[in-house]
Amino acid sequence: xxxxxxxxxxxxxxxxxxxxxxxxxxxxxxxxxxxxxxxxxxxxxxxxxxxxxxxxxxxxxxxxxxxxxxxxxxxxxxxxxxxxxxxxxxxxxxxxxxxxxxxxxxxxxxxxxxxxxxxxxxxxxxxxxxxxxxxxxxxxxxxxxxxxxxxxxxxxxxxxxxxxxxxxxxxxxxxxxxxxxxxxxxxxxxxxxxxxxxxxxxxxxxxxxxxxxxxxxxxxxxxxxxxxxxxxxxxxxxxxxxxxxxxxxxxxxxxxxxxxxxxxxxxxxxxxxxxxxxxxxxxxxxxxxxxxxxxxxxxx
Numbered sequence: 065x066x067x068x069x070x071x072x073x074x075x076x077x078x079x080x081x082x083x084x085x086x087x088x089x090x091x092x093x094x095x096x097x098x099x100x101x102x103x104x105x106x107x108x109x110x111x112x113x114x115x116x117x118x119x120x121x122x123x124x125x126x127x128x129x130x131x132x133x134x135x136x137x138x139x140x141x142x143x144x145x146x147x148x149x150x151x152x153x154x155x156x157x158x159x160x161x162x163x164x165x166x167x168x169x170x171x172x173x174x175x176x177x178x179x180x181x182x183x184x185x186x187x188x189x190x191x192x193x194x195x196x197x198x199x200x201x202x203x204x205x206x207x208x209x210x211x212x213x214x215x216x217x218x219x220x221x222x223x224x225x226x227x228x229x230x231x232x233x234x235x236x237x238x239x240x241x242x243x244x245x246x247x248x249x250x251x252x253x254x255x256x257x258x259x260x261x262x263x264x265x266x267x268x269x270x271x272x273x274x275x276x277x278x279x280x281x282x283x284x285x286x287x288x289x290x291x292x293x294x295x296x297x298x299x300x301x302x303x304x305x306x307x308x309x310x311x312x313x314x315x316x317x318x319x320x321x322x323x324x325x326x327x328x329x330x331x332x333x334x335x336x337x338x339x340x341x342x343x344x345x346x347x348x349x350x351x352x353x354x355x356x357x358x359x360x361x362x363x364x
Contacts, residue, residue: 096350099193106192110200114175115207129211136163137215140281152283152322154315157225160216161314162280162307164209169242169303170271172205176250177257177264184364194357195350198254202246216314231313234331238309241338245302248345255356258364278303283322302341305334 091099100107119128140159144150152158176198180187183197220227257263278301279287288295298304309331312323319325 091354093347093350096193096195096354100195100199103193103196107196107200107203110196111203111207114200114204118204129208130215133160133163133167133212133215137219144281150282153317154223154225156219157216157223158283158311158315158317158322159281160219161311162278164212164216165238165242165303165307165310166275166278166280167212168205168209169246170275171208172202172246173250173253174264174267174271175201175205176246177253177267179250180254180258180360181261181264181364187360187364194255194360195251195353198250199247202243202250205246206243220314226316227314228312228316230328231316231331233328234309234313234335237332237335237339238306238313241335241342242303242306244339244342245345248342248347248349250349251353252345252349255353255360258360259356274301274303277301278307280307284308285322285324288324299334299337302338305331305338309335 137156137159141155144152145155179197179201180194187194187197219225253263253267284298284304287298291297308323311317312328312331315322317323324330
């Protein structure tokens with residue numbers, strides 16, 4: 065009896081589930097998205113785990129999320145306003161309105177890229193949609209983003225700086241565009257990083273260059289003036305319209321100062337380009353993830 069029980073346990077080893085997934089026909093994009101939705105509770109639990117692990121045994125806890133943009137604000141304000149004498153009114157609001165977007169993008173992408181490697185033991189033990197791992201990292205970054213907006217809100221109260229009532233209509237579409245871009249890139253790079261561990265190190269350099277090519281600590285107008293009729297080239301950067309939308313809504317500069325003197329429709333049109341880029345990245349990212357998924361548990 066004991067032997068038969070032992071045999072029954074040996075007949076259902078965990079690797080069997082992985083082999084059956086590997087040999088099965090690859091699910092379509094809609095099936096993958098449906099699986100992520102089915103496992104949305106797991107996605108929420110992993111997001112909470114990400115937040116708890118990051119600040120485990122930390123005295124300040126979530127306060128560290130607030131100190132990050134605050135330190136950037138102090139350093140860049142000293143460098144650009146006091147040393148370089150940048151002629152940008154209320155520079156603190158200008159900086160934070162774009163910096164918070166970039167922090168969400170960079171921290172979300174970096175943590176998503178290393179998410180599968182960082183959860184190797186979980187990937188090798190049980191089956192679940194692996195896309196949940198990078199998406200949970202992005203979810204944790206989104207929580208930090210909302211916490212960091214408290215710094216911006218405090219600065220706006222102290223400086224008595226009001227946002228643009230109509231420009232606030234840009235916030236939600238801009239945030240959705242950013243999350244689409246993040247999800248597509250994060251899911252793809254998380255699988256690619258399993259095969260090529262140099263990806264997470266290369267990403268650090270790419271994000272550093274990407275930051276300085278995005279007008280966050282400096283204004284967009286000099287780029288427009290330098291490029292002239294070819295200024296559309298700058299919008300190859302899909303994060304640029306998102307940053308400018310946040311600046312238009314929260315920084316709310318006078319017409320023709322820092323930002324182009326364009327209508328709200330111009331900003332929505334540019335966000336549309338980013339939205340298309342985001343949708344394409346999600347489709348390509350999930351498809352490429354599907355091609356590499358079968359070997360993740362073995363190669364991790």
